Amino acid sequence: MGKEVAGPEIDRLIQLLARLPGLGPRSARRAALHLIRKRNELLAPLADALQKARETIVTCHICGNADSQDPCTLCRDVERDPHTLIVVETVADLWALERAGVLSARYHVLGGTLSPLDGIGPKDINLTRLIERVASGAVQEVILAVSATVDGQATAHYITGQLAEFNIKITRLALGVPVGGELDYLDDGTLAAAIQSRTLF
Amino acid sequence: MGKEVAGPEIDRLIQLLARLPGLGPRSARRAALHLIRKRNELLAPLADALQKARETIVTCHICGNADSQDPCTLCRDVERDPHTLIVVETVADLWALERAGVLSARYHVLGGTLSPLDGIGPKDINLTRLIERVASGAVQEVILAVSATVDGQATAHYITGQLAEFNIKITRLALGVPVGGELDYLDDGTLAAAIQSRTLF
Numbered sequence: 521m522g523k524e525v526a527g528p529e530i531d532r533l534i535q536l537l538a539r540l541p542g543l544g545p546r547s548a549r550r551a552a553l554h555l556i557r558k559r560n561e562l563l564a565p566l567a568d569a570l571q572k573a574r575e576t577i578v579t580c581h582i583c584g585n586a587d588s589q590d591p592c593t594l595c596r597d598v599e600r601d602p603h604t605l606i607v608v609e610t611v612a613d614l615w616a617l618e619r620a621g622v623l624s625a626r627y628h629v630l631g632g633t634l635s636p637l638d639g640i641g642p643k644d645i646n647l648t649r650l651i652e653r654v655a656s657g658a659v660q661e662v663i664l665a666v667s668a669t670v671d672g673q674a675t676a677h678y679i680t681g682q683l684a685e686f687n688i689k690i691t692r693l694a695l696g697v698p699v700g701g702e703l704d705y706l707d708d709g710t711l712a713a714a715i716q717s718r719t720l721f
Numbered sequence: 722m723g724k725e726v727a728g729p730e731i732d733r734l735i736q737l738l739a740r741l742p743g744l745g746p747r748s749a750r751r752a753a754l755h756l757i758r759k760r761n762e763l764l765a766p767l768a769d770a771l772q773k774a775r776e777t778i779v780t781c782h783i784c785g786n787a788d789s790q791d792p793c794t795l796c797r798d799v800e801r802d803p804h805t806l807i808v809v810e811t812v813a814d815l816w817a818l819e820r821a822g823v824l825s826a827r828y829h830v831l832g833g834t835l836s837p838l839d840g841i842g843p844k845d846i847n848l849t850r851l852i853e854r855v856a857s858g859a860v861q862e863v864i865l866a867v868s869a870t871v872d873g874q875a876t877a878h879y880i881t882g883q884l885a886e887f888n889i890k891i892t893r894l895a896l897g898v899p900v901g902g903e904l905d906y907l908d909d910g911t912l913a914a915a916i917q918s919r920t921l922f
Contacts, residue, residue, distance in 0.1 A: 547743035567771035
């Protein structure tokens, strides 16, 4: 909408906003109007921030993280344990683990999972660099923090095979009941895994 | 989050995106990552579109619409009936009526409703210009297309009083059952209005 009503500039803005995850055509219109109303407080700073992001953000050639410097902030951080490497699917997963703040380790972002049905093979994800990093010798443990989905687990299996020749520990995330989760709402697979991996109280 | 993880540029982008209506902190992070991943297809065009919107979009001095030209596209459109003026609260309401496409009339955007409790009086909304437009003589009917809320109806009453001296017809939107609405889910006020204003079948 908006073609004859609001001019091509607003129309284009709405179209682009609607392509953000979480925004549909209706909320994109609301967002556009909000931006127009808050021109100085929001529209201008957002335009600048996007321009800056476009100019500065690069993919770290070591771990695949998104940052404004390469190597990224995490790879430059000498305080982080260089012996533990957490393998994640996406930058979003890396951020989630950092928010949880459990381990001050190194990361490796695959950028996806193997998915033969979608034509995504080992060459399409950031695997070669992972093997190089392990081969270089510092890594003692690789934690496969991939999704507990079919594709995620297949990817974990494949990586385990590729890293078999190196003398390192390969671990994966525990399966079980999520904190705060009610048993009644959990699927059979999660419950079975939680029973099988039960721990002493 | 993201301060030590992803650098200040990404952090700033997430903060600004989270201020858009419909996006919370979590979806703002997802949107930011989506933008970074789709740098050429989405980030760059959106940065440009915002920059262009910032430079070009103005408020029409006649009707209060947002457009890239002043007078706006609707005010310039000579095909529109100059005798009928639809008064709306916001540009979003104007767009909604244009999407419905019922009437090819002129608009007047108030930019809000009177709200004594919030300290919004007649001088804070676009009323003076409305009275000027009516006084100039072309308008024969003013349709008060304001919300069926307390503030909306109070605003409609106030405007009716201000326009009493002019020899014009003042109408308001019909109250009743929304198309597709199920009676069971409607409030008492709507049902009462729909019964009172019942029409011959």
